[in-house]
Structures are given as structure tokens and as C-alpha cells.
Amino acid sequence: MLSKSAKNPALAINRLLAALPDQDQRLIQANGDCVDLLRGTVISEPGDPLHEVYFPMDTVLSLVTPPADHAGLEVRLVGNEGMIGTPLILGVEVTRLRTFVQGAGPAWRMSRERFCDALLQSDALHRRLNRYLEVLMNQSELLATCTRFHLVEARLARWLLMSQDRAHGDRFHVTHECLALLLGVRRVGVTKAASALQERHLIRYRRGEVTVLDRAGLKAAACGCYGAAEAMYDRLLGG
Numbered sequence: 001m002l003s004k005s006a007k008n009p010a011l012a013i014n015r016l017l018a019a020l021p022d023q024d025q026r027l028i029q030a031n032g033d034c035v036d037l038l039r040g041t042v043i044s045e046p047g048d049p050l051h052e053v054y055f056p057m058d059t060v061l062s063l064v065t066p067p068a069d070h071a072g073l074e075v076r077l078v079g080n081e082g083m084i085g086t087p088l089i090l091g092v093e094v095t096r097l098r099t100f101v102q103g104a105g106p107a108w109r110m111s112r113e114r115f116c117d118a119l120l121q122s123d124a125l126h127r128r129l130n131r132y133l134e135v136l137m138n139q140s141e142l143l144a145t146c147t148r149f150h151l152v153e154a155r156l157a158r159w160l161l162m163s164q165d166r167a168h169g170d171r172f173h174v175t176h177e178c179l180a181l182l183l184g185v186r187r188v189g190v191t192k193a194a195s196a197l198q199e200r201h202l203i204r205y206r207r208g209e210v211t212v213l214d215r216a217g218l219k220a221a222a223c224g225c226y227g228a229a230e231a232m233y234d235r236l237l238g239g
Contacts, residue, residue: 013057014108015081016128019238024122031118032110037061039173043084043099050093053085053115059105060166062182063097072098073184075143077159079166081233082132088112089119089129102174103167131236139229150223152185153193157222159183160203164212165230175208197221
């Protein structure tokens, strides 16, 4: 469910848009609007045509592979560092992933037509989004290695750090069932890993609410993929 925000957003909140020159930001401002995304809202299903793109501000979205003989696997967690609708950058108008709102909040929305027009009019936007695509390709390779070789506890610690970054706070909502889907493991594996982190007083988990108690300790518990992915973004997109 989407509801139009009554407050006009500052585009500077989204890191992709914040680095654009003023004239390019005015182009984005004139061709989109702010919407509030509610937690649990499904933005798209595999095979859906892409009618809109979203630049998250204070919201978090998950992109998950389509289920086959499993429940799916999260391949991307997107907050104010990124965007939803990247296939349109390459001229592809259909998505192959399921996208849903993990954490509620506002996002800047543009229709497919206006977004594609903006790409043609703004060289700065086109260049920046091409770099973002390179980041995503590199991060996908990193994720494949992480999923194959790293333990569930380390992967969970990494996911919690990523969520904390995008939630801009120490507390956010996620259930064990959802974590099992996002990490591609059985629920019992998530329960065991979360309990281990809680016993070390790194997090507190109650009724679907996670609170990060010790960020430094959580970083030590996470696999090295956490820092590598963030450094890659900063190198290619300038922080």
C-alpha cells in the first residue's frame, strides 16, 4: 500500500541523488514525487513490468530471487544509498526479482517514462547510475561467495549491520521467518545464530524487534564482506 507524502522531501537524503549538480536535482524534483512506503508492501513480483523507480530515503527494501524449490534468497538490501528499478538503466522493462518493503519510510518515486527521459537529459545522472550498476555487479559476486562459504552467524551479523546502516538507528523490525528467507537458511539456523549473538550481548531480539547493543562487537562477529561492500560503494560513488 502506498500513500502520497504530504511533505516534499529533500533529495539530498538519497546518496545517489545528493551528488548530482543542482540543475540535475531540479530535473529529478520536477519529474517525481515523494511517497511513504509501508512495511510489507510488495513493490513488484518476478515478471512484472517496471512502471516506476524508487530512490529510498528513510526506508529499506529487499530484493529476493523468485522461489523454485526453495523460498527464495535475498540478493540485495537497498536503503538511501541506492535505487529500485535498475533494469531500466539498461533499457530492460521487466523485473526478475521480488521486491518488498523491509522497513517503512519515504522514497522518491518517478514513472518509467519520466525516469528514462531524465537519463537522456542528464549525463551526470546516467554516469552515476552506471557506476551504481558496477557496484551492484561486484556486490553480487561478493554475496555469492559469502552465501557459499561463510557461517550463518557471521552472515546474520553482516545483515544486521547492513540493516542498521539503512534504518539509521539501532532498532528495526524483522522476524525469524523473514531472516530465514533473506539468508536462504532454515528457521532453526536463524534462531541458533540470533541466540548466539544475543548471548554475547551484541543484540537484543524480542517479538520481531532487533536492537543492536554492541556495534563494534557485531562487526567483529560479521564476515569481512561487510566492510568490503561498503568500501566498494565509497570508492566508485564517492562516499
